[in-house]
Amino acid sequence: MTLDLPVTTDEILTTDVHLVQSWADLNALKQNGARTAIVAAEGSYVTDSEGNKLIDGIGGLWCVNVGHKRAEIIDAVTDQLNTLDFYSTFYSFTHPAAAALAEKLAQLAPGNLNKVHFGNSGSVANETAVRVLHHYYKRLGRPKKRMVLSRHGAYHGSTHLAIAMTTPGYSEGWHKAEGVVHHLAKPHFWREGDGMTEPEFLDSLMADMKASIESIGAENIACFIGEPIMGAGGVIVPPAGYHRRAAELCARYDIKVISDEVVTSFGRLGHFFASRDLFDFQPDIITTAKGLTSGYQPLSATIFADEVHEVISAPGAMFTHGMTYSGHPAAAAAGLANIALMERDDLPGQVQTTGKLFENTLRGLADLDIVGEVRGSHFMMGIELVKDKATKAMFDPDLNIGMRVAQAAQKRGLVARPLGNILILSPVLILTPAQIAEVGGILRDSIAEVMDDLAA
Numbered sequence: 001m002t003l004d005l006p007v008t009t010d011e012i013l014t015t016d017v018h019l020v021q022s023w024a025d026l027n028a029l030k031q032n033g034a035r036t037a038i039v040a041a042e043g044s045y046v047t048d049s050e051g052n053k054l055i056d057g058i059g060g061l062w063c064v065n066v067g068h069k070r071a072e073i074i075d076a077v078t079d080q081l082n083t084l085d086f087y088s089t090f091y092s093f094t095h096p097a098a099a100a101l102a103e104k105l106a107q108l109a110p111g112n113l114n115k116v117h118f119g120n121s122g123s124v125a126n127e128t129a130v131r132v133l134h135h136y137y138k139r140l141g142r143p144k145k146r147m148v149l150s151r152h153g154a155y156h157g158s159t160h161l162a163i164a165m166t167t168p169g170y171s172e173g174w175h176k177a178e179g180v181v182h183h184l185a186k187p188h189f190w191r192e193g194d195g196m197t198e199p200e201f202l203d204s205l206m207a208d209m210k211a212s213i214e215s216i217g218a219e220n221i222a223c224f225i226g227e228p229i230m231g232a233g234g235v236i237v238p239p240a241g242y243h244r245r246a247a248e249l250c251a252r253y254d255i256k257v258i259s260d261e262v263v264t265s266f267g268r269l270g271h272f273f274a275s276r277d278l279f280d281f282q283p284d285i286i287t288t289a290k291g292l293t294s295g296y297q298p299l300s301a302t303i304f305a306d307e308v309h310e311v312i313s314a315p316g317a318m319f320t321h322g323m324t325y326s327g328h329p330a331a332a333a334a335g336l337a338n339i340a341l342m343e344r345d346d347l348p349g350q351v352q353t354t355g356k357l358f359e360n361t362l363r364g365l366a367d368l369d370i371v372g373e374v375r376g377s378h379f380m381m382g383i384e385l386v387k388d389k390a391t392k393a394m395f396d397p398d399l400n401i402g403m404r405v406a407q408a409a410q411k412r413g414l415v416a417r418p419l420g421n422i423l424i425l426s427p428v429l430i431l432t433p434a435q436i437a438e439v440g441g442i443l444r445d446s447i448a449e450v451m452d453d454l455a456a
């Protein structure tokens with residue numbers, strides 16, 4: 001069936017009035033309509049409704065890892081829909097695609113993480129992780145163990161519990177789950193570590209964590225959740241050794257560790273999973289989404305340790321959790337084809353070279369007067385723009401500096417994502433060295449243009 005979709009920019013924006021965008025200034029959209037309609041995509045590029053071809057510098061939303069319009073994934077999804085469009089994984093039902101993808105994830109995930117529950121978003125994967133641990137501790141006769149340790153600056157999703165685990169600033173003016181989450185300090189050395197060396201800063205973070213555990217009481221804490229690199233909180237890479245030490249501290253207090261790898265997995269940092277391979281720690285649960293299917297289908301996974309599964313599958317334990325679309329056949333097929341593609345081309349291995357080139361190209365922008373810090377790793381980068389480099393003073397939010405640089409970049413053919421005064425780059429992982437150089441050039445020119453505007 002050919003769909004009768006709106007085509008011109010006018011038609012799309014008129015139709016769009018019924019669509020409620022996510023994480024948006026709805027009043028501004030009511031006044032001005034959506035800013036950009038993306039109508040097609042191929043490889044490293046997206047096309048807008050005006051026919052402009054733009055480098056996808058944000059990989060859809062940190063997710064289109066293998067690039068757009070990959071026939072291998074589209075064919076696998078189509079074949080799956082032709083064979084079995086939908087069946088659930090409720091009760092005792094299973095189907096080949098969900099079973100095969102769970103097996104594949106158990107092979108790829110580090111250590112004893114061999115059990116997989118599927119969801120359809122990163123938020124749900126994180127909610128599932130916490131619910132599973134609550135159930136686990138209840139089964140062990142320790143129902144008081146329910147608090148979650150998270151961090152200022154974290155992003156774990158926008159459902160009721162996930163937003164409570166997210167940095168408090170994001171839920172101002174909204175209700176969220178109360179009394180379940182405690183936020184530890186943000187592990188951002190450049191902003192928070194004044195007067196300390198990086199190892200001293202790390203010690204202070206661990207002292208904060210230990211003091212929090214002792215004041216709340218380990219008997220009341222179920223888990224610590226952390227992104228290996230904080231994404232939507234501004235691409236914060238913690239001090240070297242942070243995750244390993246946090247995991248050791250948690251183990252000492254019998255607190256489970258959830259590694260939120262919704263962004264950091266499936267090649268973005270040069271490995272299928274970053275927890276063990278890049279950050280040298282073994283979580284009890286890994287949550288993932290985004291790059292799991294490269295965004296071709298909505299799918300998330302909560303991958304948990306055998307030992308957790310042993311407890312929740314003991315006699316008399318009913319697993320009363322799951323979503324209709326958990327392990328959807330078409331989504332599972334997309335995941336399998338996506339991983340097969342990544343393995344065939346050794347995409348994570350390639351990223352160890354091209355991602356480093358991308359990182360170093362962006363680090364080269366640090367000489368510009370308003371670039372305070374360029375941070376991140378491989379294809380997960382943030383550029384913080386500041387009014388004064390020496391004092392790290394921030395720009396007045398009303399100046400919309402991030403948005404102005406992003407708009408200047410878009411005019412030059414690159415989609416970048418402004419987050420206040422931070423510019424986020426999380427591109428498709430198939431950028432060539434020439435495209436990486438182009439991204440660097442566009443960013444340099446765009447930041448320079450905004451600097452000129454400010455001077456004027």
Ligand code: PMP
Binds near residue numbers: 120156231263
């Ligand atoms: N965790 C992290 C680290 C994320 O970046 C995100 C989304 N950007 C989520 C969880 C939530 O995922 P979703 O939007 O699919 O619910």
